[in-house]
Amino acid sequence: MSTHPLWRPYEIPDQATTDAAFVAGTEPRNTTGRITVVPYDPSWPVTYAELAAAIRHALGDQVVALEHVGSTSVPGLAAKPILDIDLVVPDPADEASYVPALERLGYTLRIREPWWEQHRMLRLEAPLVNLHVFGPDAAEPRRHLMFRERLRSDAADRAAYATLKTDLAAQRFDRVMEYNAAKAALIYAIYERAFAADPQHPHDPQPLENTSDRQEP
Numbered sequence: 001m002s003t004h005p006l007w008r009p010y011e012i013p014d015q016a017t018t019d020a021a022f023v024a025g026t027e028p029r030n031t032t033g034r035i036t037v038v039p040y041d042p043s044w045p046v047t048y049a050e051l052a053a054a055i056r057h058a059l060g061d062q063v064v065a066l067e068h069v070g071s072t073s074v075p076g077l078a079a080k081p082i083l084d085i086d087l088v089v090p091d092p093a094d095e096a097s098y099v100p101a102l103e104r105l106g107y108t109l110r111i112r113e114p115w116w117e118q119h120r121m122l123r124l125e126a127p128l129v130n131l132h133v134f135g136p137d138a139a140e141p142r143r144h145l146m147f148r149e150r151l152r153s154d155a156a157d158r159a160a161y162a163t164l165k166t167d168l169a170a171q172r173f174d175r176v177m178e179y180n181a182a183k184a185a186l187i188y189a190i191y192e193r194a195f196a197a198d199p200q201h202p203h204d205p206q207p208l209e210n211t212s213d214r215q216e217p
Helices: 015-021 046-062 099-103 139-155 155-168 176-196
Strands: 065-069 083-088 109-112 119-125 128-134
Touching: 015 109, 046 065, 046 083, 046 099, 065 139, 083 139, 099 109, 099 119, 119 155, 128 139, 139 176, 155 176
Parallel strands: 083 128
Antiparallel strands: 065 083, 109 119, 119 128
16 A cells, blocks of 8 residues: 555544643633634735744744645635744754744744654734744645645635534634544545645555544544
8 A cells, every 4th residue: 555655644632632732731721612714814925924024034044944834825715813834943842043033023832742743833912823833854844735735726625624614613612622623534534635646656545434543523
């Protein structure tokens, strides 16, 4: 069986693992119980360009790569009004090399996951930004780009993802992780189609019913 190098088994982190990643010691509760999903805003890429310029100016050579990812990077896609940005630095574990400079821009370190490709996440409140930090060897930024390009190019997957998010926005979620878990099966399926369509890497589809790692949300 051929497997795409960016493939990962279907999995949903448990609450204890999620809580352990937060610098504060626990994932904040969603006080309203609702996830806000809004129609695509054409100002999002403009805002990203401004944020990216500020990050590059603040970090200089520490910026190995910088990309607008997530739903706000896909024209026409409904999204939570929070920009997701992937920042690749030489060594995410060396927080002193980038966190203080980002703090001066208003970012706050929220998540530290050394067990998951040394991922860090910093939050900016105005505008709302989740800044994800990875190292040069991490697979996740490449996965994010593949997912972004799939949604940009495939109208059916884009529509399915938009419909799911809009439907979920009408439900109650005490934590954002619960909302993300509810999207996990469709996200996995979209990745499967993206991998199968990649001409550079053969991939035999591995639907959820064939994986041993399936967990129910």
